[in-house]
Amino acid sequence: MAVQKRTSTNVLLHTALQNFYSAAEEMGLEDGLVEVLSRPERAICVSVPVKMDDGSVRVFNGYRVQHSTVCGPAKGGLRFHPDVNLEECEALASLMTWKCSLAGIPYGGGKGGIAVDPFELSPREREMMTRTFAARIAPFIGDWTDVPAPDVNTGGPEMVWIMDTISKLRGKLEPGVVTGKPITYWGSKGRTAATGLGVSTCVLELLKRKGIDPKDATVIVQGFGNVGHYNALFLQQAGCKIVGISDITGGYYNPKGIDVVAAKAHVEKHPKRILEGYDEPGLQKMDGNAILEQECLVLSPCALEGVINEKNAGKLKCKYIVEGANGPTKPEGDKILDERGILVVPDFLANSGGVIGSYFEWVQDLAGFFWTEEEYNSRLVPIMKDNFKRVWDYAEEHNVKMRRAAFLVAIKRVADGLRTKGFFL
Numbered sequence: 001m002a003v004q005k006r007t008s009t010n011v012l013l014h015t016a017l018q019n020f021y022s023a024a025e026e027m028g029l030e031d032g033l034v035e036v037l038s039r040p041e042r043a044i045c046v047s048v049p050v051k052m053d054d055g056s057v058r059v060f061n062g063y064r065v066q067h068s069t070v071c072g073p074a075k076g077g078l079r080f081h082p083d084v085n086l087e088e089c090e091a092l093a094s095l096m097t098w099k100c101s102l103a104g105i106p107y108g109g110g111k112g113g114i115a116v117d118p119f120e121l122s123p124r125e126r127e128m129m130t131r132t133f134a135a136r137i138a139p140f141i142g143d144w145t146d147v148p149a150p151d152v153n154t155g156g157p158e159m160v161w162i163m164d165t166i167s168k169l170r171g172k173l174e175p176g177v178v179t180g181k182p183i184t185y186w187g188s189k190g191r192t193a194a195t196g197l198g199v200s201t202c203v204l205e206l207l208k209r210k211g212i213d214p215k216d217a218t219v220i221v222q223g224f225g226n227v228g229h230y231n232a233l234f235l236q237q238a239g240c241k242i243v244g245i246s247d248i249t250g251g252y253y254n255p256k257g258i259d260v261v262a263a264k265a266h267v268e269k270h271p272k273r274i275l276e277g278y279d280e281p282g283l284q285k286m287d288g289n290a291i292l293e294q295e296c297l298v299l300s301p302c303a304l305e306g307v308i309n310e311k312n313a314g315k316l317k318c319k320y321i322v323e324g325a326n327g328p329t330k331p332e333g334d335k336i337l338d339e340r341g342i343l344v345v346p347d348f349l350a351n352s353g354g355v356i357g358s359y360f361e362w363v364q365d366l367a368g369f370f371w372t373e374e375e376y377n378s379r380l381v382p383i384m385k386d387n388f389k390r391v392w393d394y395a396e397e398h399n400v401k402m403r404r405a406a407f408l409v410a411i412k413r414v415a416d417g418l419r420t421k422g423f424f425l
């Protein structure tokens with residue numbers, strides 16, 4: 001019987017399934033494996049009741065999806081955002097499977113989160129919500145089963161609350177149950193900047209392949225959070241001119257180059273930690289979508305999914321796209337970029353520095369022995385360069401786009417594992 005292709009109205013799941021099916025078809029993957037890998041192994045839905053500060057009770061929906069554990073424990077972030085839903089988690093979990101496979105680290109893929117606007121909660125409410133969520137997914141997570149990490153709107157505090165809740169439930173310290181923890185609490189030096197360092201490494205590798213001096217490169221970075229800010233900072237340090245940045249308050253464009261350090265200092269001082277009100281000579285403020293369409297050599301979307309699509313792909317004025325966010329380009333947008341000859345370095349290669357960095361943290365936690373930041377970065381950067389090279393070379397050799405090359409390489413490792421191990425457990 002032919003493969004029953006799944007479809008979804010969710011942008012991310014639609015993108016994930018289309019990318020997977022077309023790569024699977026190209027590599028001639030057996031139907032049985034296509035069926036298995038187009039579905040998650042396990043999807044957990046929990047309700048998360050919280051007693052609010054005013055005495056009322058609110059119940060939030062929480063999710064954890066484990067797409068694959070063929071190559072190791074499920075691994076991937078937790079996001080707190082009003083738009084979080086099961087299908088989105090499923091898509092992001094599958095992307096984690098391919099990301100970990102491509103990176104050559106011993107993990108499968110998982111993702112989860114809570115449908116909530118965390119900024120509406122008090123610190124106490126946020127902690128209670130996180131701890132209750134941790135307790136409800138406790139039977140399914142652990143250092144050798146599923147290891148969550150930060151994603152959008154989560155970070156060190158949430159990871160500590162999860163680790164502490166699980167440790168109390170199990171009656172022993174469980175540092176390896178989550179990564180992205182603060183350094184003082186079994187975290188690792190280097191993890192905070194790891195994703196941005198990985199994205200910027202891919203930009204610089206791309207420039208090298210194209211024979212472009214970083215000093216001649218203009219870059220626009222969408223999103224000025226963890227990934228976007230560090231990406232912009234490292235690129236500026238490497239000599240690139242950052243001509244555009246953006247956050248929820250809109251786009252900030254300066255053809256003379258934005259001072260990333262000053263912009264970050266402004267955000268740190270702002271009570272809402274946003275770019276609003278940032279100014280410097282030559283800066284033009286614009287709509288958040290318009291910034292994507294400004295002139296630059298490299299555009300690096302580091303905020304949201306689906307931002308490059310059928311509506312704007314024809315209007316972009318960049319030559320290269322290096323995806324820091326997960327799923328920023330819809331397949332419809334990808335097709336147009338392809339026709340226009342705009343080269344895309346795909347998300348699960350470009351932003352894999354985060355999970356590779358998490359792997360380093362997990363290794364240190366299991367060993368109880370910690371590295372210096374120099375050791376951490378000196379391991380991360382060569383792995384990123386090697387992975388970039390592997391995908392670049394495959395794309396050149398087989399005359400395919402980098403996204404397709406990355407999928408083909410990543411699916412092969414998981415498929416080989418499945419063939420060897422079988423499907424029974």
Ligand SMILES: NC(=O)C1=CN([C@@H]2O[C@H](COP(=O)(O)OP(=O)(O)OC[C@H]3O[C@@H](n4cnc5c(N)ncnc54)[C@H](OP(=O)(O)O)[C@@H]3O)[C@@H](O)[C@H]2O)C=CC1
Nearest residue numbers: 152153195223224225226227247248288303325326351354
């Ligand atoms: N953190 C990590 O290690 C990894 C993250 N990723 C992915 O990278 C992306 C960003 O994650 P991360 O940096 O951690 O998240 P953060 O929450 O730290 O930052 C997100 C950024 O996006 C901005 N943003 C939100 N909405 C818009 C909008 N409409 N237009 C422009 N900017 C917007 C936010 O602005 P504001 O602050 O004003 O709300 C913020 O600057 C996500 O797709 C995530 O899955 C991938 C791999 C690892």
Ligand SMILES: O=C(O)CCC(=O)C(=O)O
Nearest residue numbers: 076077149151354355358
């Ligand atoms: O650090 C991790 O384990 C996962 C990071 C993540 O969620 C991602 O790469 O999208």
